Structure formats: structure tokens, C-alpha cells
Amino acid sequence: MGDACSCGGCVGSKIGCDNVLDKFPEQKADLEKYMDSLPIGKEKEANRGLLIQCLHKAQGIYGYLPESVQLFVANKLGLHLSEVYGVISFYSYFTDIPVGENKINVCLGTACFVKGADKVMAEFERVLGVKDGQTTENGKFTLGGLRCVGACSLAPVVMVNDRVYGNVTPAMVGDIIADCK
Amino acid sequence: MIENAKQLAEKADGIRKEHAGRSKIGILVSMGTCGIAAGTTPILNAIRDEIKKQGRDGEVEVIETGCMGLCHSEPTVEVFDRESGASVIYGQVTEQQAAAIVESGSKPAAGATALSRGWYYPEDEENKDNALQARIVLRNTGRINPQSLEEYLVQDGYAALAKAVTTMKPQDVIDTIIASGLRGRGGGGFPTGKKWAFAAAQKNDTKYVICNADEGDPGAFMDRAVLEGDPHAVLEAMAIAGYAIGATKGIIYIRAEYPLAIERLNIAIDQARKEGLLGKNIFGAGFDFDLELKYGAGAFVCGEETALIHSIEGMRGEPTFKPPFPAISGLWKKPTIVNNVETYANVCAIIRKGADWFKKIGTAGSPGTKVFALAGKVNKVGLVEVPMGTTLRDIIFGVGEGIKDGRAFKAVQTGGPSGGCLKATELDTAIDYESLKALGSMMGSGGMIVMDEDDCMVNIARFFLEFTLDESCGKCTPCRIGNKRLYEMLQDICEGRGTMETLEKLDTLSRTIKDTALCGLGQTSPNPVLSTMAQFKDEYLQHIQEKKCAAGVCHKLITYTINESCVGCTLCARNCPVDAISGERKGRHVIDQDKCIKCGVCFEACKFHAIDKS
Incomplete structure (x- = not known):
């Protein structure tokens, strides 16, 4: 898991280091308290049923799921790390890579697609210099x-953090990025 | 606590009386996710301020409600008069209009845009003014405050559950649902009552009722609208299902991406528990039922019931072979029924009004209504609930008021990534499960995307394949590798590398995947390819033989050139992101085809129609 400050996992995230458990005891206590409130028993199969909600909680706390957190959750539930990682890698909502300060999500649902969301995405990729799913170097x-935020009447839609921009054109991309600063 | 059916009726009557005396005018403000995104919150505040300012606190009441389905005109507000029943709906409301809207009551306010309602409520009224839409599923969304149990009770809330557990045997409930002909609204259209009967026939102390609220079709959001706008209806129906099959536990499997729906469901569950509508000995009939929420984590395949069950069990959401069906061996190997939100939203009305009433709406094979999320190049985007058997023309040109910007209709896509495209000659098809299937598409969960002449059908097929690739769980080879190959072939065609052989292979491979994939996702994933190939063969041929994309979508097949109309204003050159355009000021410009990335910025920027796209 590397040394506390040389693991390189802290790019761009507020809580970025992989050794997040030791570095942020309050957050750890929060997660531990949540997990202790669950009916964790001896039966592995039943404990597994609690896994996804624990991962939701953990990602809510840390912003992503570094290996140390995965191991912590696995140990608490009596599961293997591989089982936990298998679940994380399956579901698109979970990530084990730190995310940037601003999350820009271009809706790629069908309604947005027919209204030109692919062009908007291409423009974001060009301006930010990263591909879909990547974080900028800074x-x-x-x-x-x-996939679809259900605001199809505003298509194409871009969500920046919790804010929704509607009827987005490639020309608006620069302004949307500027809005984040 | 409501301890029996009589107390429920008394309580509902009491609330009705109290409401009648409370305020004369009600103002409904649409506070679904889309309404909030379109900016209803400041309008809600402005209306509240205005009521205070005009000193009409006791007379006018503001009600936060769910989605009215009029997405094209968000933010929407409805003003109604409790005494006369008159009402007016406003669209594109601004804060500045708040004063006039509050002042005018149920009469149209000057300066605000009044909209026509366009729907009727089959449960309460006869078909008024031949409205195209009939609301059963969306009966309460946009009409009540979803965070108020009282308002739900006024709309006969929990009366169906009371009727079921106190006057009907479980078998009667199942018989009623079977007789109603209700079919699963999530995609396949399996008869709901039959599913319940299978689970009921299992002898087991523990059974489960699951609600699939993991709405995955990109372009469908009716389940979210119901959960946000009428959460109690789903809880009540799940309890009825529990009573019918002998289950005491329900689980709502909901997308984590629907925070507002989750919040409102949690509120509703708490309220129902407090009043004894969930929990032990419901309505004194000795029936116990409670439920919990489980969160999805973003996997389209979890709409498949075996995959969904694995996800609840904390595993990767991979499907398994059926049989055994979940009704025999489902969650934790116990008998389980899985129905989606819209299916449940029909149940209470059927129990209240009876199977015969329900069968009068819709077609013989597909009774009832269907909610569609109408989107794309149509003038009135929104949620539409129509009786089964309504024609596509009535939906797209009637409710949807035709194609945007006067363009020509080209196709409509139904069924999401598992469905297909229908063309203009099929607009008069009366839609139900069978007719859509016969045309190579399917009902699916109800996404309906309208496309015009600017959409390339090959590209649309590629879009859906890209989605499937992303969402394939990877368990079976036909889906994991077959769809990848399909995608590559479509990519080849879109980029001008396609041959007639590609087309042939596309067809063979599509059929092979359909026949051999493990689950519903894989078996239906080639549908967008097969249906566009069948309906729009000429477009495929054009891409392959002429290396042209008539819709002007496929980048690699487009060339932008500057014609003699160019006045040399330099606007295109200044806008070009890759400096591919050169020319003297006031002289005709030229595009360097080697540098051009075909982004089309110049085409949109030019004010003199001097750029040709071919």
C-alpha cells in the first residue's frame, strides 16, 4: 500500500492519498460507525448482501474507493478483497481512482445523442485534453x-457537479468550464 | 395509527373536509428532478412571497408536486379552484409572472402561457374532450404533494390495500390481476398475474416482493416520475403483491442516481409505518408487510431480474440461466417476484375498480395504458400516458405536436437499446406489445425517441451498440465479443470502410447473438442493427457504395467546402478550432481538407450559406 505520502494516489482529490484510513480518522470513524450499525453476522452470504450499501457509504465519504478502504470493508464483512474489488469494478457508479474537484458529466442518453451530445463531448475532450472517464493533470x-438524467426536454444536457446545463452546444463548452473556477 | 378499513375511510373523509375548508385556490408547482433542473425552485419562492404580499395566506395554498409530464414547458405551475374545479396550467413560468398568477386564481393570467391539459383520468371521469392521454399510472403525479400521506389518502390511497386484505383472499387478488390482463411494463410484457400465481403456488415461509426501480433505458424516466410524484402508490401495490403471494418482505431496488426519488420513498415508507399501513397486522387482517430500499450502482443489465437479484445479494450483477425462474427460486433462493415501478403503479387502480374496468382501456391483448418518455426531435417533449392501441401518429403528431423546426419525420425508436426503429409508413400502427414486436421493435420500458432527416440510422445503430458494449456484463461470449464485432463493423460502415460483405456479416452475426446470448440484454442487443437494416437498408447501402451519409452525421463521410457566396468575412476562419481555413479578408476562403476535423463549426458560424456540406 506504499508509504503515507509517496503512493501517488492523491492527484486532484481533496482526500486523495491511498492511505486515507489512517490519515483521516474522523472519516474512518464515520464509516466504522455506519458499518457497526448493520446486522453483520457470521454468515458470509448474508453479509455480502450488505456490501453494496457499505461501498455507497464509503464512496460518499472518501469520493472514491482506494484499496485500503476496500480492504477495510472486506475485513468487516468477512469477505475477500477480490470479492469486493469484483463488485467495484463491475458497477459503473464505483471508482477506485480519485476524481477531480469538478465532475463534468455529459449526458449520453438517446435523446441527448440525437440532439448532438457527441459533439459536446468531443469539444470537452478537446478543450480539457482528456478522454471520457479521465481526470485533468491539475x-x-x-x-x-x-446515461439520461431525465431532463430530455433540455437535451443535450451537461451536469457539472450538481448543476444542470441544458441545450448545450459545443460553443458553450468554454463558458461552462469557466463557470467552475 | 389506522387499525382497520373503516378507520382509513373515516380518516380520508376527515382530511377531505379539512382540505375543503383550508383554502379556495391551490397552486401546484412541479418539483420533479426535471422541473428543479429547469428552475422551479425560485418560482416556488416567488409565488410564496407573492401570496404573503397580497395578503392571501388563508385563501391560496402552494403545493409542491411531482412531474406533470409537460417537460417541454418546464417550469410548470397549475392553479385550481377547489370549489368550482376549474384549473389552468402555465408553462415556461417566470418569477415575474408570479404576481399575475396568484392574483388571477383559476382564470388565465395575463402575460403567462396557459397550456391545454390533454389528458383525462379514467378512474374519475369519462373521456373528456376526446383527450388523447389517459392517466392511470400518472394519476397522482403532478396532482398531489408526494411528501404528504394525507393527500394520497384523499385520492383513495391505501383503499386498494384495505380492500384486498380485508375483503379478498390472496387467490382473489391474483385472479383479479390475471383477469385484468396486466402485463409487465418493464419490457417483456409477461402477464403479471401469472408471475404472482407461480410464486403463490410455492410452499415456503419466506418469499420476496421486489420492485425494479433501476430504470436503465437511456431516454426513459417514467419510473422516476412515479417514484418522485406518487411514492405511496408503489408501496401500496407492493403490499398487495405481498398479500397475494404470501410474502412479508419487499425490496425496492433503486438507482443511486435518483436521489430525489430515494428521499421521497424514504419519507413515504416512514409515514406508512407510522400509520400502520406497513408493518404488523395491517388493517387488523393479520397480514404483515414491510420493505426496504436497496441501491443499484449503475449497471443496465441489472434490469434483468436474475441479475438484479444477484446485485441485491451483493454480487456482480450477472444474469443466470432461467429456469429456475425467480418465482420458484429467487432472492436468497426463495420464491420472489420482480415487477417494475410502472407495473405496480397499475395495481391499486385494478383492485379498486376491478378487472373489467381495466380491460375496457387499451387493446384486447394489452389492456391498460403505457407511459412513454417522448423525446428527440419532437415539439412537445414529455411524459405521455396513452391507452394501448394509440397510434404512433397520435402520439408524435397529436400529443407531441409534430417535428421540430418543420423538418420531416424519419423514424421513431422504441424499446431503448433492446428495441428498434419504425419509419413513416408505420406511423398508423396501433401500438401494443404484439404490434411493436411484429415490426421488429419492442415496447421496452417506454423510451420513444423521435428522429428527423438529420439523423443517420447507421449511426443510431452504432450508438445503441456502444451502449450495449458498455453495459454488457461479459459473462457470455455472444454478448461480450459478438457485440464488440458488431460495433466494429458499424464503425467501419460509418467511416467509409464498409463493404457488401460487412453488411452480410452484420446480419449473420446479429442473428447468431440473438439465438445464443444468455440473457435478455444480449438476446435483444442486435435489435437496433436488425431493425435499421430492415427499415433503412438504402442508408446502409449509401454509406457502403457511395461512401455518403445523406443526413450529414458520419464525420468521415462528410466534406465541407466553401462556395462562391463567400464574402471573406473571416468568421469561419476565426472559429475553426484547427486553423484549417485560410483566405484573404474580402476574398473567398478555402478549407484545407487534410487539416479539417469535420466539426462543422464553420458551417454553423457562416451567415452567408457559403459552406457546403456533402
Whole structure:
């Protein structure tokens, strides 16, 4: 898991180091308290049923799921790390890579697609110099695609953190990025 | 606590009386996710301020409601008069209009845009003014405050559950659902009552009722609208299902991406528990039922019921072979029924009004209504609930008011990534499960994307394949590798490398995947390819033989050139992101085809129609 400050996992994230458990005891206590409130028993199969909600909680706390957190959750539930990692890598909501300060998500649902979301995505990729799913080197932006936020009347839609931009054209991309600073 | 059916009726009557005396005018403000995104929150505040300013606190009441389905005109507000029943709906409301809207009551306010309602409620009224839409599923969304149990009770809330557990045997409930002909609204259209009957026939102390709220079709959001706008209806229906099959435990499997729906469901569950509508000995009938939420984590395949069950069990959401069906061996190997949100939203009305009433709506093979998320190049984007058997033309040109910017209709895509495209000659098809299937598409969860002449059908097929690739769980080879190859072939065609042999292989491989994939996702994933190939063969041929994309979508097949209309204003050159355009000021410009990335910025920037796209 590397030394506390040389693991290189801290790019761009507020809580970025992989050794997040020791570095942020309050957050760890928060996660531990949540997990202790669950009916964790001896039966492995039943404990597994609690895994996904624990991962949701952990990602809510740390922003991503570094190996140390995965191991912590696995140990608490009596599961193997491989089982936990298998679940994380399967579901698109979970990530084990730190995300940037601003999450830019271009809706790639069908309605947005027919209204030109692919062009908007291409423009974000060009301006930020990263591909879909990547984070800029300065850790400011993570670019991603998502499937339908249900605001199809505003298509194409871009979500920046919790804010929704509607009827986005490639020409608006620069302004949207500027808005984040 | 509501301890029996009589107390429920008394409580509902009491609330009705109290509401009648509370305020004369009600103002409904649409506070679904899309409404909030379109900016209803400041309008809600402005209306509240205005009521205070005009000193009409006791007379006018503001109600936060769910989605009215009028997405094209968000933010929307409805004003109604409790005494006369008159009402007016406004669209594109601004903060500045708040004063006039509050002042005018149920009469149209000057300066605000009044909209026509366009739907009726089959449960409460006869078909008024031949409205195209009939609301059963969306009966309460946009009409009540979803965070108020009282308002739900006023709309006969929990009356169906009371009727079921106090006057009907579990078998009667199942018989009613079977007789109603209700079919699964999540995609396949399996008869709901039959599913329940299978689970009911299992002898087991523990059974589960699951609600699939993991709405995955990119372009469908009716389940979210119901959960945000009428959460109690889903809880009530799940309890009825629990009673019917002999289950005491329900689970709602919901997308983590729907925070507002989760919040409102949690509120509703708490309220129902407090009133004894969930929990032990419901309505004194000796029936116990409670439920919990489980969160999805972003996997389209979890819409498949065996995959969904594995996800609840904390595993990767991979499907398994059926049989055994979940009704025999499902969650934790116990008998389990999985129905989606829209299916449950029909159940209460059927129990209240009876199977015969339900069968009068819709077609013989597909009774009831279907909610569609109408989107794309149509004038009135929104949630539409129509009786089964309504024609596509009525939906797209009636409710949707035709194609945007006067363009020509080209195709409509139904069924999401598992569905297909229908063309203009099929607009008069009366849609139900069978007719859509016969045309190579499917009902699916109800996404309906309208496309015009600017959309390339090969590219649309590629878009859906890209989605499937992303979402394939990778367990079976036909889906994991077959779809990848399909995608590459479509990519070849879109980029001008396609041959007639590619087309042939595309067809063979599509059929092979359909026949051999493990689950519903894989078996239906080639549908967008097969249906566009069948309906729009000429477009495929054009891409392959002429290396042209008539819609002007496929980048590699487009060339931008500057014609003699160019006045040398330099606007295109200044906008070009790769400096591919050169020329003297006031002289005709030229595009360097080697540098051009075909982004089309120049085409959109030019004010003199001097750029040709071919």
C-alpha cells in the first residue's frame, strides 16, 4: 500500500492519498460507525448482501474507493478483497481512482445523442485534453458520460457537479468550464 | 395509527373536509428532478412571497408536486379552484409572472402561457374532450404533494390495500390481476398475474416482493416520475403483491442516481409505518408487510431480474440461466417476484375498480395504458400516458405536436437499446406489445425517441451498440465479443470502410447473438442493427457504395467546402478550432481538407450559406 505520502494516489482529490484510513480518522470513524450499525453476522452470504450499501457509504465519504478502504470493508464483512474489488469494478457508479474537484458529466442518453451530445463531448475532450472517464493533470476536472438524467426536454444536457446545463452546444463548452473556477 | 378499513375511510373523509375548508385556490408547482433542473425552485419562492404580499395566506395554498409530464414547458405551475374545479396550467413560468398568477386564481393570467391539459383520468371521469392521454399510472403525479400521506389518502390511497386484505383472499387478488390482463411494463410484457400465481403456488415461509426501480433505458424516466410524484402508490401495490403471494418482505431496488426519488420513498415508507399501513397486522387482517430500499450502482443489465437479484445479494450483477425462474427460486433462493415501478403503479387502480374496468382501456391483448418518455426531435417533449392501441401518429403528431423546426419525420425508436426503429409508413400502427414486436421493435420500458432527416440510422445503430458494449456484463461470449464485432463493423460502415460483405456479416452475426446470448440484454442487443437494416437498408447501402451519409452525421463521410457566396468575412476562419481555413479578408476562403476535423463549426458560424456540406 506504499508509504503515507509517496503512493501517488492523491492527484486532484481533496482526500486523495491511498492511505486515507489512517490519515483521516474522523472519516474512518464515520464509516466504522455506519458499518457497526448493520446486522453483520457470521454468515458470509448474508453479509455480502450488505456490501453494496457499505461501498455507497464509503464512496460518499472518501469520493472514491482506494484499496485500503476496500480492504477495510472486506475485513468487516468477512469477505475477500477480490470479492469486493469484483463488485467495484463491475458497477459503473464505483471508482477506485480519485476524481477531480469538478465532475463534468455529459449526458449520453438517446435523446441527448440525437440532439448532438457527441459533439459536446468531443469539444470537452478537446478543450480539457482528456478522454471520457479521465481526470485533468491539475486535478481540477473529471470528464465523464452518464446515461439520461431525465431532463430530455433540455437535451443535450451537461451536469457539472450538481448543476444542470441544458441545450448545450459545443460553443458553450468554454463558458461552462469557466463557470467552475 | 389506522387499525382497520373503516378507520382509513373515516380518516380520508376527515382530511377531505379539512382540505375543503383550508383554502379556495391551490397552486401546484412541479418539483420533479426535471422541473428543479429547469428552475422551479425560485418560482416556488416567488409565488410564496407573492401570496404573503397580497395578503392571501388563508385563501391560496402552494403545493409542491411531482412531474406533470409537460417537460417541454418546464417550469410548470397549475392553479385550481377547489370549489368550482376549474384549473389552468402555465408553462415556461417566470418569477415575474408570479404576481399575475396568484392574483388571477383559476382564470388565465395575463402575460403567462396557459397550456391545454390533454389528458383525462379514467378512474374519475369519462373521456373528456376526446383527450388523447389517459392517466392511470400518472394519476397522482403532478396532482398531489408526494411528501404528504394525507393527500394520497384523499385520492383513495391505501383503499386498494384495505380492500384486498380485508375483503379478498390472496387467490382473489391474483385472479383479479390475471383477469385484468396486466402485463409487465418493464419490457417483456409477461402477464403479471401469472408471475404472482407461480410464486403463490410455492410452499415456503419466506418469499420476496421486489420492485425494479433501476430504470436503465437511456431516454426513459417514467419510473422516476412515479417514484418522485406518487411514492405511496408503489408501496401500496407492493403490499398487495405481498398479500397475494404470501410474502412479508419487499425490496425496492433503486438507482443511486435518483436521489430525489430515494428521499421521497424514504419519507413515504416512514409515514406508512407510522400509520400502520406497513408493518404488523395491517388493517387488523393479520397480514404483515414491510420493505426496504436497496441501491443499484449503475449497471443496465441489472434490469434483468436474475441479475438484479444477484446485485441485491451483493454480487456482480450477472444474469443466470432461467429456469429456475425467480418465482420458484429467487432472492436468497426463495420464491420472489420482480415487477417494475410502472407495473405496480397499475395495481391499486385494478383492485379498486376491478378487472373489467381495466380491460375496457387499451387493446384486447394489452389492456391498460403505457407511459412513454417522448423525446428527440419532437415539439412537445414529455411524459405521455396513452391507452394501448394509440397510434404512433397520435402520439408524435397529436400529443407531441409534430417535428421540430418543420423538418420531416424519419423514424421513431422504441424499446431503448433492446428495441428498434419504425419509419413513416408505420406511423398508423396501433401500438401494443404484439404490434411493436411484429415490426421488429419492442415496447421496452417506454423510451420513444423521435428522429428527423438529420439523423443517420447507421449511426443510431452504432450508438445503441456502444451502449450495449458498455453495459454488457461479459459473462457470455455472444454478448461480450459478438457485440464488440458488431460495433466494429458499424464503425467501419460509418467511416467509409464498409463493404457488401460487412453488411452480410452484420446480419449473420446479429442473428447468431440473438439465438445464443444468455440473457435478455444480449438476446435483444442486435435489435437496433436488425431493425435499421430492415427499415433503412438504402442508408446502409449509401454509406457502403457511395461512401455518403445523406443526413450529414458520419464525420468521415462528410466534406465541407466553401462556395462562391463567400464574402471573406473571416468568421469561419476565426472559429475553426484547427486553423484549417485560410483566405484573404474580402476574398473567398478555402478549407484545407487534410487539416479539417469535420466539426462543422464553420458551417454553423457562416451567415452567408457559403459552406457546403456533402
